[in-house]
Amino acid sequence: MSRFQVVSGKGGTGKTTVAAALALALATEGKRTLLVEVEGRQGIAQLFETEALPYEERKIAVAPGGGEVFALAIDAELALLDYLQMFYRLGSAGRALKKLGAVDFATTIAPGVRDVLLTGKACEAVRRKDKRGRFAYDHVVMDAPPTGRITRFLNVNDEVAGLAKIGPIHNQAQAVMRVLKSPQTAVHLVTLLEEMPVQETVDGIAELRAAALPVGRVLVNMVRAEVLPSPVPQDVRRTDVAKALSRAGLGGARRGGLAEQLVDPLLEQASQYEERVALERRQRAELTELGLPVTELELLPEGIDLAGLYRLAAELRTQGVS
Missing domain, CATH: 3.40.50.300 (P-loop containing nucleotide triphosphate hydrolases)
Structure with missing residues (x-):
């Protein structure tokens, strides 16, 4: 050193x-x-x-x-x-x-x-x-x-x-x-x-x-930290997300309920998350090509x-x- x-x-x-x-x-x-x-x-x-x-x-x-x-x-x-x-x-x-x-x-x-x-x-x-x-x-x-x-x-x-x-x-x-x-x-x-x-x-x-x-x-x-699988599954059904939110105590899963209203914003955030993770992986690969030790701090x-x-x-x- x-x-x-x-x-x-x-x-x-x-x-x-x-x-x-x-x-x-x-x-x-x-x-x-x-x-x-x-x-x-x-x-x-x-x-x-x-x-x-x-x-x-x-x-x-x-x-x-x-x-x-x-x-x-x-x-x-x-x-x-x-x-x-x-x-x-x-x-x-x-x-x-x-x-x-x-x-x-x-x-x-x-x-x-x-x-x-x-x-x-x-x-x-x-x-x-x-x-x-x-x-x-x-x-x-x-x-x-x-x-x-x-x-x-x-x-x-x-x-x-x-x-x-x-x-x-x-x-x-x-x-x-x-x-x-x-x-x-x-x-x-x-x-x-x-x-x-x-x-x-x-x-x-x-x-x-x-x-x-x-x-x-x-x-x-x-x-x-990466908190979701990547790529984010594209076949997630809106009803499944609404039911999961309902089970988490965020309102009923019925149409027009709070849980159902949260589905679109949640899926949008998942999409933005995937874009960010993909960008970070490209930048990490570019740094690796420098041939130097790379240390990551959380x-x-x-x-x-x-x-x-x-x-x-x-x-x-x-x-x-x-």
Whole structure:
């Protein structure tokens, strides 16, 4: 299992939820996991029902078996100050630059710089070791930008390394790319069994592969269970349906009764259900053709809360994602 797990996906697929569940799953059995957020939305804090995350690593959960999940919301401006201190020893001078607005200029006007800082901070956590020479974290999970931007986001260090041929910036970019393009890293894409998310996933994987970035697995979120036989029998008689509804206590089966009135809407729903299941099966087949491991996570009808996260984490472990 790669130590740096990058989770991306089309907006609305639940990538932040899946990233959080993955961090919990990887922390099981006494391991330490760092969950990193880079988009400034504080989605992790909301999922774990805690206060907004500062720019520091903070423990937010305990996994089954005593493992720990830490979280970090990376702020590009503060990461730049770290960078200036690390490579140029500009601690106080860096703070002065922030007051003058130079830091905001660098991270806003030059978006590539922002991405370098965000990926660099995450990779630093991947490489960091304690005094005994052990990795500080067993795994680092990043809630990354959406599929349409993930390849450029991860590959921006290659562009920077090409622009800066020598010096600390070049060396930093090269060090980050060595992590991102190594077996230490796996980029997972979250999708739904719907046409647009699946197509975006297929396109995203093609772009990642073209950039030589390591693709992990496809995580299919919010999968609904099949509750009827498929295809739905077409020879079901209206009278049989009305009688079944009557036996269920939904009025008499006589003509014009409540049960008889419910027959047409019920059969219409069955037809719509069959169409949805057929569509989902086509999308599932398209994902299978990618040749990647595919993991499916069930739809939680009650919504996602802390208990739901632990449930999804257990499901990930059951399917071998740990």
